[in-house]
Amino acid sequence: MPEGHTIHRYARKHWDDLGGQKIATSSPQGRFSSGAARLDGRTLTAIKAHGKHLFYRWEGGETLHIHLGLFGRFRRHTIPANEADLPPPSDGTRLVMTGEDVTIYLSGPTICRLVDPDTEASVRSRLGPDPLDDDSEIQKLKEFQANLARRSIPIGAALLDQKVTAGIGNVYRAEALFLAGIDPQIPAKDLSSESAVQLWSLSTELLRRGERAGRIITVDPTDVGAKRRSDLKKRERLYVYKRQGEPCRRCGTPISMSDMANRHIWWCSSCQPAGSGA
DNA sequence: GCTGCATGATGAA
DNA sequence: TCATCCTGCAGCA
Structure with missing residues (x-):
């Protein structure tokens, strides 16, 4: 459940799982279909956490902005040898990100959208200092x-x-x-x-x-x-x-x-x- | 099966 | 200050 500690943990774990890889993306629920279609097959170049916000940066310059809100959650699965053994995403799954070994399901976020670097910067500029940030x-x-x-x-x-x-x-x-x-x-x-x-x-x-x-x-x-x-x-x-x-x-x-x-x-x-x- | 609640945030009134 | 959006699950019948 998401306060800042959870968000930073996700940023780190998701980078370990998916960082630098070409990621297959989809939106079983449909509410992020166009965004998922844009990202599909692109390389994930960085993940940044600020407070309770997550920013996934992709080759091509766009950022996936995610905020879990009260209900949002990620589910992580190691991709089994037999892909049929992978638990399918629930109908409400907003976003699926699949890398080489791991797939991540996202459900219930308050925010899940693609933004440009300026928008990412402006979102972050409205946030106060994050105790978990590397800044001074x-x-x-x-x-x-x-x-x-x-x-x-x-x-x-x-x-x-x-x-x-x-x-x-x-x-x-x-x-x-x-x-x-x-x-x-x-x-x-x-x-x-x-x-x-x-x-x-x-x-x-x-x-x-x-x-x-x-x-x-x-x-x-x-x-x-x-x-x-x-x-x-x-x-x-x-x-x-x-x-x-x-x-x-x-x-x-x-x-x-x-x-x-x-x-x-x-x-x-x-x-x-x-x-x-x- | 139904109800209420939850570690969040916003926009209208 | 309230209503609203987002979803899952504990506690109850």
Whole structure:
């Protein structure tokens, strides 16, 4: 499920599977038929992730722009010796990309379209700094802080705004604010410099860990009596997300929930007391 | 089988 | 603030 860590992971894995190869493309569902027909047989020259957006660049200069939204997903199959053993794409499969050894099915994306390099650049220019991007850490942090300083919306809403920072979604916003001890309600511009720095470095650390592990794990194993992160059971991997009413793993206070920026948000009212982070 | 919900984002009102 | 688009699956009957 797609926050930035998943997207960067896809970019890397899809490049390993398909990079530099001539790719056969099709759209069983039909909604991307013309785009798939244009790409069919072309060589994939690069894959770039920015926040939750994916950009597949092809010989000939065009870019395939994909955004998974809430429902989009990729399915990957190694092509079996007998091609009849390959599970067929479902009727809803928007795009099939087949390389030498691997085929990828895409379903449910919010965006799947061909764009020119200028459009790719303009999409990216509207996104805030991505903690998983290779750009300079100092530069990204400065941009993040400047973006916060310009907003009076609550920090919990600002973190979901991809113009502020790109890649954080509803799980990471709740978990990062908990770990940083920040009240989700405080205005973004009121965040102290220390809290902003901490929030950025936590976001980076958590997203990196998520990309590596292939799942979101924010809990320090000692907080749940485990030795290693890999030992954590599914229900133990997060501090606050979807845990309303359950005891805080740090202090035992029941976790709170409310709505912010059209999504549920969870927090601990003792670890993140009103006004904390300012 | 049906219902509701979900790790997202936009555009209208 | 709401309605809408995108799809799958858990939880229920």
